[in-house]
Amino acid sequence: MRLRCPRMRTTPLQKALGAWQLLRLYLLARGRTNSGYLAWRKETAFGTDAGLMPPFGERLGQMLDYGYWVHRMRRLRRTP
Numbered sequence: 001m002r003l004r005c006p007r008m009r010t011t012p013l014q015k016a017l018g019a020w021q022l023l024r025l026y027l028l029a030r031g032r033t034n035s036g037y038l039a040w041r042k043e044t045a046f047g048t049d050a051g052l053m054p055p056f057g058e059r060l061g062q063m064l065d066y067g068y069w070v071h072r073m074r075r076l077r078r079t080p
Contacts, residue, residue, distance in 0.1 A: 010065065018067030025070070041066075 029035040046053050
């Protein structure tokens with residue numbers, strides 16, 4: 001049985017900002033989706049057992065949430 005944690009509703013702007021940060025991360029990894037950091041993120045976020053991974057739509061929403069979190073952390077770092 002897989003546990004589900006409640007997610008906050010994200011606005012279209014938050015999704016767009018999350019997608020921007022994921023694109024930025026992809027470009028920083030030079031397009032290598034199996035680079036060390038990205039492989040580690042995928043393994044820690046979703047595990048290695050394909051049978052226990054959430055469906056693609058749910059996984060995509062979680063990735064966009066992570067991208068939006070990265071955006072917020074980067075914005076916090078810039079504020080004096």
